[in-house]
Amino acid sequence: MDEIPVAVEAVLGGTIDRLTPIPGGSICRVYHLERGGRSWCLKTRTGAPADFFLAERDGIDALGAGGEVRVPEVVDCGASHILLEWLPPAGHGPDDAEQLGRQLAGLHSRAVAGFGFARNNYCGLTPQDNTRHTDGHVFFARCRLGVQGRLAHDAGLLPPRDRRRLERLADNLRRWIPIQPPSLIHGDLWSGNIHFSAHGPTLIDPAAHHGWGEADLAMTRLFGAMAPPFYAAYNEVRPLEPGFDERAPLYNLYHLLNHLNLFGSGWLPRVHAVLDRYA
Template sequence: MHRFVRPDGRRALRKRRPDMPASFFAAEARGLAALREAGGLRVPEVYAVGADFIELEDLGESTPGADYFRRAGAGLARQHARRDARFGFAHAGWCGDSPQDNTPDADGHRFFAERRLLPQARRARDAGLLEADDAARVEHVCARLREWIPAQPPVLLHGDLWTGNLHCDARGAPALIDAGAVHHGWAEAELAMLTLFGAPPPCFFAAYAEHAPLARDWRERAPLYNLYHLLNHLNLFGTGYLGRVRAVLRRYG
């Protein structure tokens, strides 16, 4: 990542990945545009995008202030107010370095099974990262999703919102970065990922709940939603994530 000042005086950063398909940065540009239109949280402006790079507004960074997390929770709730008729997105995306199929579907449980869990499980099985029994347990989970996950509308998600992608800009405002996984999905799934690798403080979720519906028992379902991200990390980073995947599968599969 290269930071520089543009001829017009605006500070910018350029990310370059010559090892990735052209769709990689195109997906990020589309995701940032969708998030900006929703008006929930600040996102960087896209200055240019090419086959192997994206040039973005440099938001800077600072230390979160006293009201940062409340502002972040309220902003995410505003983003989640942007609904669609179907789950998915008009274009495919990327969750980290993994391609993400966003083919739209009116059925959220089917979308989560067929576009999220099963492709990751097949990829891991083909790579020898999952045993046949593990893969069968993922299929069992998919078959029973309706028993555990209540019906929810498809809302606009960042899609890869771990705490590192919730960014404190130079002014102390919450912002979103790395938006290649944007799609319409379950709001609870977004909140669940925010608890996967660390978590915002309780005031974040309290502020969210002041502006958007939030079931009291949503955290009980967090492992199911996070199974997708754990499988993705298993595929991207190896067997260090296998124990966490299997812990979820033992609980539900």
């Protein structure tokens, strides 16, 4: 079982009885570990940046600190792995969606200071610039759209004309996005990063930072929306400003650009669709 870092076996007190790959991850290898009747979840990536899993640990800790949402317990963390508690997957229904909506609204209602984060981290494998800002529009323009646009342009994935359109859009975010207080957000909240178990909904694989709460909500709709009770419950606890549907694609442009950088030119048409609409 060469996939298991020596440090993990040391933490667990001996050799693993069973190692079962969990399919679906595009960034990391994920395994179900069993030893002595107990279970854990192990994520590994060979050649990961030295702080990759440490950044994930810090994001998990930040999200879980207030108790509004459930996150997995971090058992161990190193340069090439993170070891988490095992939460057996379970079915879910409208009540679970409603519960998650209320929990996420609670998380976004937690008072935080400024935009950014205590450290830089990652969205997927892309470094995420969390330089502190007091202005959310400047933060999103520079540290989200600006960084992703530069990376894509430098890699030859975003043509110069499109980069100019992106810069124009970023300079005019106030036309569409109202002033909002900063919130601690998950940062990469698509359905694959929401895990349901007997304990209820759990948030995994964060790209945590202080941003706009609406950005999390928009991300839940990018690759297939959550069930309606999720949005109704969120809006009941933390009502959205009018016009959210109109501005949601602007928040998601960050993730579309990130997918362009991670997975290539096949994502450019979706980036174009947003640029055509707003720029």
